[in-house]
Amino acid sequence: MSEDPKSIHEFDFELICEYFSTLERQGPGSPEVTLKALSFVDNLTTESRIADVGCGTGGQTRVLAAHAPGRITGIDLFPIFIDLFNSQAKKANLQDRVNGIVASMENLPFREEELDLIWSEGAIYNIGFERGLREWRRFLNPGGYIAVSEASWFTEERPAEIDAFWMDAYPGIDTIPNKVAQVQKAGYLPVATFILPENCWTEHFYAPQVAARETFLKKHAGNKTAEEFIANERHEAELYSKYRDFYGYAFYVGKKI
Numbered sequence: 001m002s003e004d005p006k007s008i009h010e011f012d013f014e015l016i017c018e019y020f021s022t023l024e025r026q027g028p029g030s031p032e033v034t035l036k037a038l039s040f041v042d043n044l045t046t047e048s049r050i051a052d053v054g055c056g057t058g059g060q061t062r063v064l065a066a067h068a069p070g071r072i073t074g075i076d077l078f079p080i081f082i083d084l085f086n087s088q089a090k091k092a093n094l095q096d097r098v099n100g101i102v103a104s105m106e107n108l109p110f111r112e113e114e115l116d117l118i119w120s121e122g123a124i125y126n127i128g129f130e131r132g133l134r135e136w137r138r139f140l141n142p143g144g145y146i147a148v149s150e151a152s153w154f155t156e157e158r159p160a161e162i163d164a165f166w167m168d169a170y171p172g173i174d175t176i177p178n179k180v181a182q183v184q185k186a187g188y189l190p191v192a193t194f195i196l197p198e199n200c201w202t203e204h205f206y207a208p209q210v211a212a213r214e215t216f217l218k219k220h221a222g223n224k225t226a227e228e229f230i231a232n233e234r235h236e237a238e239l240y241s242k243y244r245d246f247y248g249y250a251f252y253v254g255k256k257i
Contacts, residue, residue: 015229017078022212026056026081027122028200028249029149034063034121040192040253041117041145044068048116051075053105053136054123058085058098064119065094074100075108105132110139120148122249125170129179133186133254140256146188147253149196152176158246165239166247176250188254196249206237 020026044050048070052061055074058081065072074085085100103109105120105127118140124132129150136146151166153175166173174182176193183190213230220226 012225013078015226017080019212019216019229019233021057021080021084022215023205023208024057024059025204025208026059027149028196028205029060029121030197030200030204031060031063033149033196033200033251034060035067036194037147037149037192037251037253038064038068041068041147043143044070044116046070049073049110049114050117050119051108051110051115051139053108053118053120053132054126055085055100056081056123058088058100060119060121061085061098061100062088062092062094065089065092065098068117070097070116072098073110074098075103075105076100077102077104106135108136108139112138113141113144115139116141116144118144118146118148120146122149122151124148124150125172128172129174130172130182130186133183133188137187137256142256144256145191145253146256147251149249149251150179151247152179152195152250153247154195155246159243162239162243162246173247179250179252183252183254186254187257189257190252191255192251192253194251196251198244198248200249201240201244206240209233209237 046069050070050072052072052074055061055076058074061072061074076082079102082100082102089095089098118136151170151173153173156175180190180193213233216226217230
């Protein structure tokens with residue numbers, strides 16, 4: 001293993017997908033947080049169209065479907081996630097209202113003003129927060145909502161180690177006030193912003209990975225790339241434990257104006 005941990009972007013996508021497909025959630029979050037964000041969204045009906053962009057295997061999507069009317073389309077680039085997404089939706093008897101398709105968030109398969117709500121938990125960073133807000137806006141009806149969770153700084157200044165880690169992993173990270181300003185600049189009324197509790201990271205994201213890591217390493221015994229990838233995931237968890245006062249995820253809910 002090299003002394004300096006790699007960025008996750010340096011690893012093979014198939015390896016990453018295989019690992020994260022074993023988890024309920026592919027990023028920090030919780031059912032309680034999903035419902036809290038949903039509570040700021042008004043006027044959904046059985047005719048509403050909802051898109052969950054970067055849906056992963058759909059842990060949060062099923063929470064949405066259980067508490068919001070309308071039809072939900074999950075979008076993810078990776079077929080293994082969408083296969084699991086649709087399988088889990090069927091097990092939950094949601095297949096009539098919830099469907100996942102393989103597509104890119106850079107080219108969403110919707111008509112202009114077709115959607116009433118765009119949802120994205122921990123995924124908009126793949127296209128970039130500002131770009132996603134700007135480009136996805138045209139798919140929303142006037143008065144439609146966007147709700148996304150995004151890595152955010154809690155302070156203006158932070159230790160060099162964590163600053164360097166995030167500048168490499170996601171240079172688009174910024175402070176919460178700056179993110180809210182970006183929501184408004186992109187053509188939305190900022191409706192709500194709140195920080196995800198620490199248990200969204202510790203209990204719902206990192207804790208399930210303990211067993212997943214051991215299973216993954218056994219399956220890929222002797223595979224240096226797999227070992228480096230797991231070392232990278234452990235390092236990320238250690239950084240959060242050390243520096244969680246300086247960063248985390250925040251939910252941003254905006255209304256198209």
